[in-house]
Amino acid sequence: MKTLKNTAGLSFFLLFVGLLTSCKQDATDSLDMNADVHLLSFHVDNVAGTVDNEKGTITVMVPAGTNLSAIAPTIELPPNATVKPAAGEPRDFSYSSTSPVVYRVYNGNVYTDYRVTIREIKAEITAFRIGDRTGIINQAESTILVYVPEGTDVTQLRPMIDYTSGAEILPALGSPVDFTTPVTYTLSYLGQTFNYTVTVVLGDEPKQPLLIFNGENVSPRWGDLGTTVQNQTNNPKTDGINPSPLCVSILRNATTGEGWHGGALWNDNKVNINPAAYNRFSIMVLKDVAGDVQIEIQSDGEANKDWLRARYAEDHLGEWQELIFEVPAERTAIINNILVMPHEHPNGQPVPFQTQRMYWDELKALPKE
Incomplete structure (x- = not known):
């Protein structure tokens, strides 16, 4: 009786192991890890993109003037594969040079990602x-x-x-x-x-404006002043007077934003501007709140400070405005540091400060006329 019981137990154990092995084999057989996820072609209108399967990148050079904000590509895939975003679905590629649009190709149990950049053909x-x-x-x-x-x-x-x-x-x-x-x-x-x-x-060339920052080829890094400065921000409005793709921005909070909250060019990114030759600054500003914008100019070591203000007008909210800041006529000290902030007064003085994001771009020193 004891032997029969042990034999039955052994048989049950072997049956369980067999079933488990069979289930594992079925699960393994259902996985397809060898499906083709290599995108075959990527076209914008009649322009073929360059597909690099090793790097997972696609680059398309389209004619100058192409509207990059609503590109609906044609995509060729291997059998049984799908892609997201879907082929023919309009996508915004306006900023793909710095932030490529990701397409994911699925097939079976595997997938691969492609980072897609679309640029206008441009020679300069x-x-x-x-x-x-x-x-x-x-x-x-x-x-x-x-x-x-x-x-x-x-x-x-x-x-x-x-x-x-x-x-x-x-x-x-x-x-x-x-x-x-x-x-x-x-x-x-x-x-x-x-x-x-x-x-x-x-004849002799007149003195030209001195470009200090434009976000692209002249882009010293803005340091933080009480808040995080986003040095590489996509321009939120490229169809106005400032079409360049990149700018700078900060978000100043009404509760925690007392005093100086902005960005600074100083230390490794300081400037060297003689007010005897340049007596004004211009800068592009975009905000959703009207009010004064302030620039503080300093000599090295945060000495010889002057506070310059210009009004961001209410009738152009949400648009780029070029603001002009006048350097005091009596200033003779060299300007090494430039500080920018969205409003110059502490909270509640003279009016409550509103939480706001400010974008700025195209900072120039203007020569004396």
């Missing part, structure tokens, strides 16, 4: 020199202005030009050019053309 002249004179380039207007010494023969000039790698330029580099009248330079790049009008003027 980045430097234009005649002898020791450097041209003033206005990228927004596609113009270049060069001042050369009085008496220069402008009919046979050979400018030195830096421009987008891979582009072709006409007139060709090294060829003599007659600048008696403005000359059009044309860049050809990826099937697109970009024209610059170059004007040569006899």
